[in-house]
Amino acid sequence: MIITTERAIRVFLVDDHRTTLWGLERLITGAERMQLVGSATSIMELLVDPESRNADVIVLDLDLGGVDSAAALAELHQTLSARVLVLTGARDADAHRRVVMAGARGVVRKEEPVDVLLRAIEKVHEGDVWINRALIGDIMDRLKGGNPPPDEHSAKISSLTPKELEVIATVVRHKGAKSLILAESLSISEHTLRNHLTVIYHKLELRGRLELYVYAKERGIGLVNS
CATH class of the missing domain: 3.40.50.2300 (Response regulator)
Known part of the structure; x- marks a missing residue:
């Protein structure tokens, strides 16, 4: 046993x-x-x-x-x-x-x-x-109510790189997982992951992983399947 x-x-x-x-x-x-x-x-x-x-x-x-x-x-x-x-x-x-x-x-x-x-x-x-x-x-409701017009969303999303889209997809797929788990899934270091997330938050005007999760789920960013 x-x-x-x-x-x-x-x-x-x-x-x-x-x-x-x-x-x-x-x-x-x-x-x-x-x-x-x-x-x-x-x-x-x-x-x-x-x-x-x-x-x-x-x-x-x-x-x-x-x-x-x-x-x-x-x-x-x-x-x-x-x-x-x-x-x-x-x-x-x-x-x-x-x-x-x-x-x-x-x-x-x-x-x-x-x-x-x-x-x-x-x-x-x-x-x-x-x-x-x-x-x-x-x-x-507040996240949805504070959303900018769709064309502004499109511009923000189009500014994301393929790697940033992969990071977002991983965040959604491993909802609530520690940074170490996300980094290992992406085959990058935690430091590199934090750098990617910082850039993503800036591009999408978000303030953390909860907002990123909601934003990505609502818009299907990164070909997310979860």
Whole structure:
């Protein structure tokens, strides 16, 4: 009989309240299938900590000492391979929508039971998006409602190179996959993949892989079959 051991989900925590951070650290340490690889009280601490490069999921407080961490999501997406799950005390749906549109893979309110946070970490790690159905529908509607005229879309899409079309097709085919999986599928390095995605986002005026996925699915970019 072959016995396989599933690797623990490596979690990095970011919260400026040390008491909250202490509690989160113990929650993750005591959870099955999870490993605490580091913690920080600011975005700067997160980025300079070498363990952030080893994380699978970053649990990020939305309000870090009065600083909106949503503004750093684009940099985190470009710098780190981990998926970001936002933890917030805000009930404002606009704030939740904003962080997802900026690249976060999910939102959990601090008032939720701890098992909800643990489940959200697991689902985000698996490649899912942890947001409620109403918010998903609203995001899709906003993406569609903000679309420029078709001729402008055509011009943008025609500017894509064959390789960029291949990258987009791979993003859609491997929905939610880590950058390493995408890069291996394309036979390129993660660094090269990030460069391609940066150019694609610029050409299509998108802000992350969620928007790219929706945009590509709606327009069949890259002869996508998924």
